[in-house]
Each structure stands twice: as C-alpha cells, then as structure tokens.
Amino acid sequence: MMETEKLMRKVDCPKCRVPLNVARMCDQCGGTLTAFTLLNHVCPIGYLQRCIDVVKKEGKPSDRICPTCVDAMTALIIPGSDPGLELDFCLKCQLLWSDPNELSRLPQKSELEKAQVEAERLINDARKNQAELEAKISNLQQQAALNGAVIGLLLID
Numbered sequence: 001m002m003e004t005e006k007l008m009r010k011v012d013c014p015k016c017r018v019p020l021n022v023a024r025m026c027d028q029c030g031g032t033l034t035a036f037t038l039l040n041h042v043c044p045i046g047y048l049q050r051c052i053d054v055v056k057k058e059g060k061p062s063d064r065i066c067p068t069c070v071d072a073m074t075a076l077i078i079p080g081s082d083p084g085l086e087l088d089f090c091l092k093c094q095l096l097w098s099d100p101n102e103l104s105r106l107p108q109k110s111e112l113e114k115a116q117v118e119a120e121r122l123i124n125d126a127r128k129n130q131a132e133l134e135a136k137i138s139n140l141q142q143q144a145a146l147n148g149a150v151i152g153l154l155l156i157d
C-alpha cells in the first residue's frame with residue numbers, strides 16, 4: 001500500500017471508513033477506538049494480559065482495518081464473556097475497536113480490586129510527595145549553605 005494511501009485512510013472507522021471524531025468515535029456506527037490500557041482500569045486485574053495472550057493464540061484476521069497502522073486488525077471472541085462479544089485488536093498499536101455498548105459487556109473489576117487499585121494509587125502519590133519534599137529540603141539546604149558562605153565572605157571584608 002502506498003504511504004499516501006495509508007495517510008488518507010488514517011483514523012478512519014475500521015467498519016464504515018469514515019473519519020473518526022475527536023473522541024476517536026465513529027459518528028456513523030457509534031464504534032470506538034480505545035487504548036488497551038483502558039481495560040486495565042475497567043476489567044479485572046490481569047484480564048487485559050489474558051486477552052492479549054488469547055488474541056495471539058486464537059485471534060483471526062479481521063476484515064476491519066486498524067485506523068492507525070492500516071493493517072488488518074485481529075478479531076477475538078472475548079473469552080468468558082457474553083456469548084458473541086467479539087472485539088477487534090491491533091497488537092501493534094495497542095488499540096481495540098468496539099461497537100456501541102460492547103465495552104460495557106466486558107467483565108468489570110470487583111469492589112475489592114477497585115479498592116486495591118485505589119490503595120496502590122494512594123501509596124504511589126505518597127511516595128511521589130515524599131520524593132518532592134526531599135528534593136525541596138535538599139534545595140533549601142544547598143541554598144542555606146550558599147547563604148552561609150556569602151555571609152562568611154562578607155564578614156571577612
């Protein structure tokens with residue numbers, strides 16, 4: 001495929017081939033292009049990795065085209081889900097294509113998992129704050145040492 005042709009087809013709906021809107025949704029069919037990482041937020045912990053493993057093993061070439069790299073996407077009947085829930089993945093771009101209401105049919109995180117994720121977030125925030133404070137303190141100490149040196153010089157005069 002020519003590069004210009006690729007560019008022209010960029011960010012088109014994999015199904016209707018019309019340009020996607022700014023939210024990477026298709027106004028015509030209501031489908032959505034989503035980053036894999038969204039599944040980490042929505043689905044049980046480890047679910048995304050399981051999906052990727054199954055896509056690699058059992059995925060079938062889809063007639064839908066990845067809007068970003070313009071290669072054929074990989075279709076997968078989502079394991080352990082509603083019957084017939086089929087999503088299209090592009091492993092290269094880490095994107096998935098879903099028709100309207102398909103994402104909400106994916107398994108969701110349990111309350112316990114949500115709490116675990118929230119706890120991890122809080123711990124990470126606390127670590128970051130601590131690192132920032134330590135950097136500030138070390139800056140202040142350097143500043144103080146510098147001021148002390150300047151005062152020392154002034155006294156010598």
Ligand SMILES: [Zn+2]
Binds near residue numbers: 017
């Ligand atoms: Zn569409």
Ligand SMILES: [Zn+2]
Binds near residue numbers: 066069071090
């Ligand atoms: Zn792609």
